[in-house]
Amino acid sequence: MSYTLIGNHQKDPRANCDGYVDAMIEMMKDDKRIVHIDCDLAACINATRIQKAYPERFFNAGIAEANAMGVAAGMAATGMIPFMHSFGVFAGRRAFDQAFLAGGYSHWPIHVIGSDPGVTAAFNGATHMPFEDAGLYLTIPDAVVIDSADYVQTYALTKKLVKQEGITYMRLIRKDHKQVYGDGSDFEIGKGVLLKQGSDVTIVASGIMVNNALEAIEKLSLEGISASLIDMHTWKPLDEKLLLEQAQITGCVVSAENHLVNCGLGSMVAQCLSEKLPLPQEFIGNHSRYGKCGPQSDLEKDYGMTAEDIMEAALRAIDRKG
Amino acid sequence: MIEDKRIRELELFAQEIRLETLKIIHSRGNGHIGGSMSIADALALLYGEIMHYDPKEPLMKDRDWCVLSKGHAGPALYATLGLSGYFPVNEAYTLNDFNTRFPSHTDHLITKGVDLTTGSLGQGFSQAAGVALGNRLQSIESDVYVFIGDGEADEGQIWEAAQFTAHYKLKHLIALIDNNGRQLDGSCEEVMSHGKGLGAKFEAFGWNVIEVQDGNSIKELAAAFEKARSSELPTALILHTIKGKGVSLMEKSGAHSAKPSAAEWEQMLKEAEEKLMTMKEQAL
Ligand SMILES: Cc1ncc(C[n+]2csc(CCOP(=O)(O)OP(=O)(O)O)c2C)c(N)n1
Ligand SMILES: [Mg+2]
Numbered sequence: 001m002s003y004t005l006i007g008n009h010q011k012d013p014r015a016n017c018d019g020y021v022d023a024m025i026e027m028m029k030d031d032k033r034i035v036h037i038d039c040d041l042a043a044c045i046n047a048t049r050i051q052k053a054y055p056e057r058f059f060n061a062g063i064a065e066a067n068a069m070g071v072a073a074g075m076a077a078t079g080m081i082p083f084m085h086s087f088g089v090f091a092g093r094r095a096f097d098q099a100f101l102a103g104g105y106s107h108w109p110i111h112v113i114g115s116d117p118g119v120t121a122a123f124n125g126a127t128h129m130p131f132e133d134a135g136l137y138l139t140i141p142d143a144v145v146i147d148s149a150d151y152v153q154t155y156a157l158t159k160k161l162v163k164q165e166g167i168t169y170m171r172l173i174r175k176d177h178k179q180v181y182g183d184g185s186d187f188e189i190g191k192g193v194l195l196k197q198g199s200d201v202t203i204v205a206s207g208i209m210v211n212n213a214l215e216a217i218e219k220l221s222l223e224g225i226s227a228s229l230i231d232m233h234t235w236k237p238l239d240e241k242l243l244l245e246q247a248q249i250t251g252c253v254v255s256a257e258n259h260l261v262n263c264g265l266g267s268m269v270a271q272c273l274s275e276k277l278p279l280p281q282e283f284i285g286n287h288s289r290y291g292k293c294g295p296q297s298d299l300e301k302d303y304g305m306t307a308e309d310i311m312e313a314a315l316r317a318i319d320r321k322g
Numbered sequence: 323m324i325e326d327k328r329i330r331e332l333e334l335f336a337q338e339i340r341l342e343t344l345k346i347i348h349s350r351g352n353g354h355i356g357g358s359m360s361i362a363d364a365l366a367l368l369y370g371e372i373m374h375y376d377p378k379e380p381l382m383k384d385r386d387w388c389v390l391s392k393g394h395a396g397p398a399l400y401a402t403l404g405l406s407g408y409f410p411v412n413e414a415y416t417l418n419d420f421n422t423r424f425p426s427h428t429d430h431l432i433t434k435g436v437d438l439t440t441g442s443l444g445q446g447f448s449q450a451a452g453v454a455l456g457n458r459l460q461s462i463e464s465d466v467y468v469f470i471g472d473g474e475a476d477e478g479q480i481w482e483a484a485q486f487t488a489h490y491k492l493k494h495l496i497a498l499i500d501n502n503g504r505q506l507d508g509s510c511e512e513v514m515s516h517g518k519g520l521g522a523k524f525e526a527f528g529w530n531v532i533e534v535q536d537g538n539s540i541k542e543l544a545a546a547f548e549k550a551r552s553s554e555l556p557t558a559l560i561l562h563t564i565k566g567k568g569v570s571l572m573e574k575s576g577a578h579s580a581k582p583s584a585a586e587w588e589q590m591l592k593e594a595e596e597k598l599m600t601m602k603e604q605a606l
Contacts, residue, residue: 040473040506040513043578048507060507062476062514063443089442123350123418125425127393127441294420302420 001191004182007214012150015175017045019154020113024083025053027162032057033079034162037072039065039086045115045174047085065090069098069110076108081162087121088114088171092133103167104140110168111161112137117147117171117207118258119299121291129291130171135263137169138236144168144189145236147206147257147265152181153233160189171207176296178211180231192239194246198226201314202246204269205256206232209284212300213256215307220314227314238268244277252317256284256310280320282313324371324544332540334601335405336366340568341594342401342411346424348591349415352581353426355572356565358398360502361469363538364561365402368467372547377407380435386464387437387453391446392471392500393427394579399436400424408435443471444479447497451483454492454556466495473505476514481527487556488528496550497524497558501537502565506578524558537561538568569593 028034028050035057036042036050042060051058061068065086072082085091091099091114103110114133121129137145144164148154154172161168187193195210196217205213210231217227228246232239247253253273255266261283273279286303300306324332339362347353365388369375373386390399397417404411416422423432427441438453440446450468457464470480487495499520507513516523525531530553532546543561550557566572569590572580582590 038507040476042507044506060513063473063505064476064478064514066478094442123426125418125427125441126429127427127439293418293422293425298420 001186001188001193003185003187003193005195006179006182007195007211009178009211009215012177012179014151015046016151016154016173016177017115017175019151020158020172021046021049023155023158024050027159028054028057031081031162033081035059035075035080035082037061037068037082037084039063039068039090041086041115045085045172065095066098069095070102072110073098073102073106073108076110081109081111083111083113085113085115087116087128088130088133089128092130092136096136099137099167100140104143107166109165111164112167112169113172114169115172115174117173118286119296119303119305120173120177120208120258122296122299123293125293126291131260131286131291132263134169134171134235134259138263138268140167142166143236144234146170146189146234148172148233149207149210149231150177150180152183152185153187156185156187157189157233160187164189173208177208180210187233190234190237190239192242193231193233194228194242195231196227196229198228198250200225200227200250201252201254201318202228202230202250203254203256203310203314204230204232204243204265206235206265207258209256209258209305212305212307213310216310216314219307219311225314225318232265235265235268238272240272240276243269243272247273247277247279251321252280254282254284254310254313254317256305258305259285261285261287280317282317284310284313323548328371329540329544330605332366332370334605335370336363336540337568337594337598337601338405339366339398339401341598342405343397344569344591344594346397346400346414346417348587350417353397353417353579354394355569355580356504356577357392357471357500357502358395359567359569359572360500360538360563360565361395361398362568363540364498364543365398367540367543367547369402369406371544373467374464377435380408384462384464387450387466389438389440389446389450389466389468390428391440391450391468392443392474393440393446395469396424396426396428399428400433403435443474444477447480447483450495451487451492454487454495455490457494458492464494467498468495469498469500471505472499472501472503472510472516472520473513475499475516475520484524484527484529491554492556493554495556497556499558499560500563501560502563504565504576504578521560528555530555530557531560532557533560533562535562537563568597
C-alpha cells in the first residue's frame with residue numbers, strides 16, 4: 001500500500017465510475033474469465049466502454065437484477081469471474097436473496113457493484129437512495145464490503161477485488177465527488193489508510209465522507225484540536241488493528257459514513273470498540289431515515305453529514321472522554 | 323363511442339400535458355422526457371374522459387386508480403394532475419428541488435393525486451393488483467390503470483403480478499404497456515428482447531390482450547378502452563408508442579434521460595407551444 005494525499009477539496013478530474021471501468025478494461029485484456037453483467041444501467045457508469053472493448057464478455061441482463069445475480073453465480077460456478085452492476089438500491093435490496101445464497105453461502109466469487117451510494121443518488125430521490133446497501137452485504141458472513149472514495153481508490157480496489165474468492169460488494173460513486181488521492185496510489189482490501197495522525201480524537205470515514213472529514217480536521221485544528229483520520233474503505237473485514245491503535249492513542253472516536261449508522265461503518269467500529277476497547281464514539285451518518293430528493297449538498301446538511309457536523313461530533317466525543 | 327369533437331378536445335389536452343411536462347422537466351433542466359411523452363395521450367384520455375376521480379377528494383374510496391409503475395414518468399402525471407385540478411401545475415416547476423412535492427419518481431406520500439409510490443420498476447404492478455383485489459373484497463367497482471414500461475417488463479415481478487392478476491381474474495385491472503421499444507441502455511431488442519412480443523406473453527399468461535397499433539392516437543386508445551370494458555379477464559393494452567412522441571428532438575434521439583442545451587430547450591418548448599396554438603385555432 002502506498003499513496004499520496006491530495007485532499008484539497010477539489011472535484012476529482014475523473015469520474016469515479018471510470019476508475020472501475022478503466023480497471024476492468026485493463027484486467028479483461030489479460031484475464032478472459034472476467035465478465036461484466038449490467039442491468040440496463042451500463043450507460044450510467046460508462047460501462048458501455050467495457051461493452052465496446054469486450055462485447056463478447058459484456059452482458060446486459062435487462063431490468064432484472066435478481067436474475068442477473070443468479071446468472072453471475074452460475075457463471076462463477078464455471079470458473080468465470082463476474083462483476084455485476086446495478087444501482088445500489090437494486091444490487092442490494094432487489095437481488096439480495098440471490099446474493100446471499102447463490103453468491104455468499106455457495107461461496108462463488110461474484111463482485112457486486114452498487115452505484116449511487118447514499119446521498120449521491122441526489123435527484124433520483126428516495127426510491128433510488130441506498131443507505132442500507134452495504135449494511136445488507138455486511139450480513140453475509142464472509143462478504144467483502146467496500147465504500148471507495150475517488151477515482152484512484154476505485155481503480156486500485158477494483159483490481160484487488162478480482163482476487164477475492166467469495167462475494168464482494170463495492171459502492172460506486174458515479175461522479176462529481178472530491179479527489180482525495182494522487183495518481184498511482186495503491187490500496188489493500190481490509191487495510192485502512194491512516195491519512196492524519198492526531199492525538200485528541202480518531203475519525204473513521206469512507207467514501208464521500210473522507211473529504212468531509214479532511215475539511216473537519218482543518219476546522220478542528222483551528223481550535224487547537226488534533227485528530228487522526230482513517231479512511232476505512234473496507235468495512236468488512238474491518239481493519240481492527242489500525243482502529244484500535246488510533247483509538248488507544250486518541251481515546252475517542254467519530255465514525256462518518258454515507259449510510260445508515262445502525263448497520264454500517266459506525267456499527268462495525270462500535271462492535272469492535274465495545275468488545276476490545278470501550279471508548280466514547282459519536283456516529284455521523286443517516287440516523288434511521290429514508291432517502292429523499294434534492295441536490296447532494298442539501299442532503300448532506302439534512303442528514304447531518306457535513307464537515308461542521310463531523311467537527312461538532314468530534315468535540316462531543318472529546319467531551320465524553322471525561 | 324366518443325365523438326370526433328371530443329377526441330379533438332382530448333388531443334388538445336394531450337398537447338397541454340406535453341407542454342406542461344416539458345416545463346416541469348425544464349425547471350430541473352434534465353430528466354425523463356422520452357418516457358413521459360410516450361404516455362401523454364393515454365393520460366389525457368384517462369383523466370380527460372375515462373377515470374372517475376375528484377381532485378377535491380383525492381382519496382375518495384370509489385375513485386379509479388392510476389398507478390405509474392414506470393415511476394420515472396412522474397412529470398407527465400404531474401402535468402396531468404395539475405391540469406385536472408389537483409394543484410396549480412406551476413407548483414410542479416420545482417421538480418427534484420430539495421423538499422419538493424414533485425420528485426421525478428411518483429410518491430403517494432408527498433404528491434396529491436398520486437395513488438401509489440413507484441420508482442423501483444416492477445413494484446407498481448403488484449401493488450395495483452393488490453388494489454384491485456382489495457377493492458373487490460370491499461365491493462368497490464373501481465378500475466385500476468397501471469402503466470408499465472417495455473423495459474420494466476424485463477422484471478420477473480411483472481410476470482409474477484401478471485400470473486396473480488389472471489389467476490384471481492382481477493378484471494378491473496387494466497395494464498397499459500408502453501411499448502415504445504426503448505429502455506435505458508438502448509432498444510429493447512438489443513438490451514433484452516421479449517420473444518414473440520409482449521402481447522403474446524400476456525396472452526400466454528391468460529390476459530385479454532388488445533394491441534393498439536398507434537398508442538399515441540387518442541382515437542385508437544378510446545376504441546381499445548371500449549373493448550377492454552366488456553372483458554371478464556384483466557386486460558393488457560399493448561400501446562405501440564414512440565419514446566419522446568411529439569418532441570422532435572427526443573423522438574430522434576430516443577434518449578431515456580436527457581439533458582438538453584439551453585438552445586434545445588428553447589426549440590422544444592417553442593415547438594410544443596406552437597403546436598398547442600395551432601390546435602386551439604383549429605378548434606375554434
Ligand atoms: C428495479 C429497477 N431497476 C432499474 C431501474 C433504473 N431504471 C429506471 S427507468 C429504466 C429504463 C426503463 O425502461 P422502460 O420501462 O422501457 O421505460 P420507458 O421507455 O417507458 O421510459 C431503468 C433501467 C429502476 N428504476 N428500477
Ligand atoms: Mg420503453
